Amino acid sequence: MKWEEAADALIKRMPVDSRRKVKSRAEAAALKAGKNIVTMADVEDFCKASTGSVSHESIGFRLDACSGNGVCSNRAHGTGNDTINQLFEKIRDLLEKEDLGDFLKKPVNGPLRPHHVFRVSLSDCPNACSQPQIKDIGILAAAVPMLTEKACILCGSCENACRESAVCVDTEREIPVIDKERCISCGSCITVCPTGAIAAEVCGYRVMIGGKLGRHPRLANELQGIHDVETVLFIIKWCVDVYRVKSRRGKRFAEIVAQEKKSILSNLEQALQKNNTKKRR
Numbered sequence: 001m002k003w004e005e006a007a008d009a010l011i012k013r014m015p016v017d018s019r020r021k022v023k024s025r026a027e028a029a030a031l032k033a034g035k036n037i038v039t040m041a042d043v044e045d046f047c048k049a050s051t052g053s054v055s056h057e058s059i060g061f062r063l064d065a066c067s068g069n070g071v072c073s074n075r076a077h078g079t080g081n082d083t084i085n086q087l088f089e090k091i092r093d094l095l096e097k098e099d100l101g102d103f104l105k106k107p108v109n110g111p112l113r114p115h116h117v118f119r120v121s122l123s124d125c126p127n128a129c130s131q132p133q134i135k136d137i138g139i140l141a142a143a144v145p146m147l148t149e150k151a152c153i154l155c156g157s158c159e160n161a162c163r164e165s166a167v168c169v170d171t172e173r174e175i176p177v178i179d180k181e182r183c184i185s186c187g188s189c190i191t192v193c194p195t196g197a198i199a200a201e202v203c204g205y206r207v208m209i210g211g212k213l214g215r216h217p218r219l220a221n222e223l224q225g226i227h228d229v230e231t232v233l234f235i236i237k238w239c240v241d242v243y244r245v246k247s248r249r250g251k252r253f254a255e256i257v258a259q260e261k262k263s264i265l266s267n268l269e270q271a272l273q274k275n276n277t278k279k280r281r
Contacts, residue, residue, distance in 0.1 A: 001027045002037040011043060060100030060112065063092055064130040065122040074125040076141040076187035077203055084124055084141055087205075087229055091120060094233060098240050108250040115214060116250045118243065120236065126186050133219050134211040136243075136253040137236055142226050143187030145178055146201035152176055158189035158198055167198075185226065202226045207235055209268075210257030218258055221265060223272075234275050238268060 003011075011023050022043065030038045065088050066072065077083055100118050108116055121132040122139045132138025145167075151174075158167045158176050166182035167189045169175075176189070176198055185206070189198050204226040211220030227235070242264065243253040257264055 001030065004037060004039045006040045007038050007043045059096065060102070060104045060116075061095045061098075061118040061120065062114070063088070063095060063120050063122075064135070066124045066129045072124055074127055074186070074188070076125050076143045076185065078187070078191060083229070084122055087139075087232065088122055090229065090233060091122070091236060094236060095120065095240075100240070103244060104250060107248060112250075115252075118240070118253060119212075126184050132208060132211070134213050134217065135220065136209065136211070137239055138208040138211055138220050139232060140206040140208075141187075142185035142202075142204055142206045143190055143200040144185045144202040144226060145183065145187070145189050145198050147175060147178070148196055148199050150196040152197040153195055155194060157192040157194065161188040161192045163188070204228050205232050207232060209235075209239060209264075210254045210261070212252055212254035214252075216255075216258075218254065220254075221257065221261065223265075223268070230279070231272070231275065235268070235272070238271055242267075 007026075011026075026038050026043050030036075030042050035042075065084065075084075095118070101112065104112055104116055119135040120137045120139070121130045121135040122141075123130045123132050124141050126140060128138075128140065132140055152169070154169055154171060154174060156169055159169050161167075163186075164182045164184055166179045166184075168177050168179075170177050176193075178189075178198075187200065190200050193199075205228075206222060207227055208220035208222040210218065212218055223235070239253060243256065246256045246260075247253070
């Protein structure tokens with residue numbers, strides 16, 4: 001099938017691990033639409049709606065999200081919920097305005113490579129298909145369960161759904177019991193409860209910073225709490241600002257976190273406290 005020159009160039013700039021999938025599905029979508037050429041718009045629309053990935057060395061960042069396109073049964077906020085797609089768009093807008101590509105071109109000796117870019121990843125559930133634990137900033141959808149006043153019918157659905165064995169049914173008291181230490185806020189027990197005896201106390205996002213692969217891989221450090229969209233965007237902006245100040249010769253944000261972990265986490269916690277105080281006023 002023929003490809004528009006700009007669309008073909010965009011495909012070639014994509015990461016190798018997703019290039020083949022994007023190309024084959026974009027061609028299939030174009031054929032279904034009765035077209036004989038794949039255009040730039042086809043590729044961009046497919047990347048946005050199906051792969052959940054924005055990646056281009058010249059823009060200085062890579063933004064990934066789960067590719068389930070809203071239908072994955074494991075979604076912490078439930079199927080049909082569009083909040084994570086909305087968050088994806090807001091993060092992309094934020095990162096584009098930061099113009100990290102222009103920032104990186106100055107200290108990097110030579111062309112920008114995939115390992116230079118600032119990486120952010122979103123995942124709908126703790127299965128973490130988009131690998132947020134190894135990105136500069138990783139974001140995981142979360143739903144903290146709580147008991148309600150609605151009756152439990154002792155069906156055991158919550159107990160069967162929980163992979164962490166964090167929920168069990170107390171048949172004597174006729175209520176579910178949630179072990180907060182084991183719970184990872186995946187929302188599975190909430191989704192399967194037929195009576196609403198278990199509901200979401202808080203819906204939001206877990207956030208972790210400083211993950212990377214490469215020659216010296218490290219897992220990201222998770223911040224405390226479950227954060228709303230506004231706070232997630234605040235965290236990303238704060239991290240980008242620190243990255244701009246401290247990055248030298250294209251050093252990754254994750255490397256900066258590894259070297260200054262204690263001070264960065266402490267300063268971020270203070271910034272979050274000030275931001276939360278401001279929001280409450």
